[in-house]
Amino acid sequence: MSLLEQLGQQVKRASVHLSSASAKDKNDALKLIAEQIIVDQELILEANLKDLKQAEIKQISTAVMDRIRLSSDRIETISNGLLDLVELDDPIGQTLDSWSLENEIKLRKVSVPIGVVGIIYEARPNVTVDAAALCLKAGNAVLLRGSSSAIHSNTAIVRSIRTALASSNLPVDSVQLLEDTSRETAEQMFKMNEYIDVLVPRGSQNLIDVVIAKSTIPVLETGAGNCHMYVDQSADPEMAFQLVINAKTQRPSVCNAIETLLIHEEWFNRHGKALIQILKDKQVDIRGDQTVRSIDPTIQEATDVDWETEYLDMILAVKVVQTVDEAISHINLYGTSHSEAIVTESNENKVKFLNQVDAACVYHNASTRFTDGFEFGFGAEIGISTQKLHARGPMGLEALTSTKYQLSGTGQYKK
Amino acid sequence: MSLLEQLGQQVKRASVHLSSASAKDKNDALKLIAEQIIVDQELILEANLKDLKQAEIKQISTAVMDRIRLSSDRIETISNGLLDLVELDDPIGQTLDSWSLENEIKLRKVSVPIGVVGIIYEARPNVTVDAAALCLKAGNAVLLRGSSSAIHSNTAIVRSIRTALASSNLPVDSVQLLEDTSRETAEQMFKMNEYIDVLVPRGSQNLIDVVIAKSTIPVLETGAGNCHMYVDQSADPEMAFQLVINAKTQRPSVCNAIETLLIHEEWFNRHGKALIQILKDKQVDIRGDQTVRSIDPTIQEATDVDWETEYLDMILAVKVVQTVDEAISHINLYGTSHSEAIVTESNENKVKFLNQVDAACVYHNASTRFTDGFEFGFGAEIGISTQKLHARGPMGLEALTSTKYQLSGTGQYKK
Structure with a gap:
């Protein structure tokens, strides 16, 4: 032996x-x-x-x-x-x-x-x-x-x-x-x-x-956490600025920080420039699609590799989308089913996003940085599950347990 | 592709x-x-x-x-x-x-x-x-x-x-x-x-x-279900006869039928002969340890292979034990963590058995034949899990689901 x-x-x-x-x-x-x-x-x-x-x-x-x-x-x-x-x-x-x-x-x-x-x-x-x-x-x-x-x-x-x-x-x-x-x-x-x-x-x-x-x-x-935040058409701009900055920069090296930002085109036309500037001021290195680069050509072009990458660093890929459905499809294609967020004032889009995005934790109007056993109130964490069996999301002590059926009778037998 | x-x-x-x-x-x-x-x-x-x-x-x-x-x-x-x-x-x-x-x-x-x-x-x-x-x-x-x-x-x-x-x-x-x-x-x-x-x-x-x-x-x-029934010292003889016969013979080809019978020595001395006779009358082919064979030498000797085998047939291995602890150890060594039963009038031994036997379903004074999604009230069954992650025991529709956390805030960010 x-x-x-x-x-x-x-x-x-x-x-x-x-x-x-x-x-x-x-x-x-x-x-x-x-x-x-x-x-x-x-x-x-x-x-x-x-x-x-x-x-x-x-x-x-x-x-x-x-x-x-x-x-x-x-x-x-x-x-x-x-x-x-x-x-x-x-x-x-x-x-x-x-x-x-x-x-x-x-x-x-x-x-x-x-x-x-x-x-x-x-x-x-x-x-x-x-x-x-x-x-x-x-x-x-x-x-x-x-x-x-x-x-x-x-x-x-x-x-x-x-x-x-x-x-x-x-x-x-x-x-x-x-x-x-x-x-x-x-x-x-x-x-x-x-x-x-x-x-x-x-x-x-x-x-x-x-x-x-x-x-x-x-x-x-x-x-891994290739997490996204989607800023919807109706998003409150102050809230969106704060949540994007927090989810990207508060601690970029962790799995619940965001790696790609998706922005609805109309919101982008109104507030995109301001948001890009705030991100730059915070030393965030941006990789953008064509629309993003159209307002700032110094921004590096985002490729498929960027949509797939968990940077764990002060880098953010940014893409402008036409609809909440396009945002959901992008997330379900490139995401790792960890933590995904929508910023919106629309109840309809909130419900759609929470239901259709396939991830362990889906947020509305909050930073993705709360995906964590301690924040969830488990008091301890063995890790964050991104697969679907046994446990999904932050795993506390319960994930280290199984179950058993105890049956007590008075002589019952199968007829 | x-x-x-x-x-x-x-x-x-x-x-x-x-x-x-x-x-x-x-x-x-x-x-x-x-x-x-x-x-x-x-x-x-x-x-x-x-x-x-x-x-x-x-x-x-x-x-x-x-x-x-x-x-x-x-x-x-x-x-x-x-x-x-x-x-x-x-x-x-x-x-x-x-x-x-x-x-x-x-x-x-x-x-x-x-x-x-x-x-x-x-x-x-x-x-x-x-x-x-x-x-x-x-x-x-x-x-x-x-x-x-x-x-x-x-x-x-x-x-x-x-x-x-x-x-x-x-x-x-x-x-x-x-x-x-x-x-x-x-x-x-x-x-x-x-x-x-x-x-x-x-x-x-x-x-x-x-x-x-x-x-x-x-x-x-x-x-697989290498299931056991343990007849304790204080077991009601009529109940034990019925449960053993049911768990072995009602449908021997299924996974929740028993394959090995463990009997406390004192109970065996009082009722063993009668039980063996009933089993023989029901055409059950018995493989016994030395104590079993001492009362009927025509019974074939049980070997280690018998303790490990899921016969799925009208064959039953029988072993006489000194204590409930010996029964539990035998089950935890040879069982497949499917369905295990104790027949006893002792509350102490019942609790010990239900807690210490490591199996998906543990029974007291009932036949093991009830391990089944329909009997458990699930209305359907995809199978019976004998491992410990995600689902254990009979699996109904719930075993084909996962979970997701939906979080809704008002702009909360991590400080």
Whole structure:
């Protein structure tokens, strides 16, 4: 039996115990982990330094270096995050529905843990704690597979988590790290249907695509956000200016920022010039269609590639459309079903847009930047689903649960 | 562009229209299909005869021949099934939840269609209508891939469905059949993530395993039922006799029939002999452990293979256990998470069993034979899920839906 299979067996066995762990035992374990990573912070930071040195030698980009880097402050933030999680309601054992069959068997639909969650992630060592803690809170055991670039940090953090688990009522093997970060071993892990119930890839689109292509285990898929805002004919100009600026510039590097702006031609004729100027003043690099360029030829021409691109940067593609239907078609063709918004005073167009745009979150007269588990009131987030099975949009603890039917009878049999 | 891609594009385009189809339009289309397959029944039966002749030449088993065979009666049953579906509530556009964010944006979680469903199935041509109709009712377009053994029947049925759709308000391309039944084309279909949102394999475990192994599209997985009944120490003997007999013999060929019987040693000492006799009288072929064989040495010895096997036949593996915990461990080790039952008068053991057995449906003092979408009151069934994402247990129309968040504001932006 390979080491990977051994880990799989251990974590599966732990998941059986975890599935009936009390809310108190789970919360006590989270508190112990929160304490332990503070106690162990010297060790964790030393390990992190090794990863950073290795990254320097390999000339890894500063952006990635930043994601790897831990500090006392960051560790404290992570620790506090665990304590926030303690405050949330236990998602397990809730009666979601109940009814009686015709023969009077009483049926209850109950929330249960998924079992074993496999997390595949890149650089960020904070995911090691965050993801493991979310899984534990929902009664799941977790097998972590981080990248080689953060292996020292991840190993130190998981050692700390397991030290805490050892003095808790949860099994130590509830959290396991795959220390072998080779691609071959990862691909073996993607096919361990016997031991892993779901895989959650956290990171770049490339990572997610690889997991989807190679995995035989169901994948909780999160995806890119090529988000749009459509400014309709009747949009209030002040509101539109504010929402466009906010959705593009408040934090351009995140998935719920907009990448393409669609504007109704009549609105554009009245307010387009002013809006373009405001965007330029905010240092937004605009790629426009012919109509946009007709009022400012210095603007670079937008191509099909622009309509498809998630810039994650201070760049915005702008297109002028004739109707709300044209806007909806453009979004359904180029969008990634993440977050889409309409600014309008027309109730008819609002309803049409909210119903016909195919996306996890569709907004009317608000910034797309609210697509987020915390903003939605979930108290935690494992990612944002852009596919349609199991969970769509921001995923909180509920997305890490499954259900079970419990039926109680008095001797009923099938006639 | 390949023919397969063309079909994909057409069905995807149809799904956009379907997603905002009214309940009336969908129900009218179902009624038209119900009429049309009666009108076309001669053509369908002729085509079916071709499949049967081909099957005869290929010396296909009578069991499979039976699955392929259609008759006027069967077509009438299928047609009536469509009319039953019309009576069910529209699963789309329901408000599943609603609340306000802290900034007073109003949020509504709404049920929406999944989009395009790919159905992969074997022999049975009735699946062509049943599955297509369930998908349509939930606003989904459908790409069907049946087996070569029923290709003439399937082609005739889909032609009939499309004739009906042509006089409905739904797009004709809402239902497409992949007439090329080669394995290569099927494998291409399993990777058409751009056009297909979910694959539903209907048929043997082997078919399901192939789809899971090859598909990059999410799979709505149904699975085998290696179901158990555990007769506890305190079980009422009359009730236990009845439930064991019912769960094993009422229809042994279905997935919710039991395959292994676990009996507490004390109960076995009191009532085991009588139960074994009743089972033998009912022509059940028993495979027993040592304790079972100690009272009847003519019983064949059960091996590990027996604990793992879904017989789907009048065969029952029987094992004597010391405790409810031993029963639970056995079930969690060998079961397929389908349907599991305990017969007991002990509340403590009932609660333990219902909570700790990891299965879609867990029963107390009732036959496992009730795991079924119709018995559960769903009015329809696309299959029984034995995995943990999206849907678990009997899947009705709801399993063919996804969700969307609609958010309505008054100009809120992120601070």
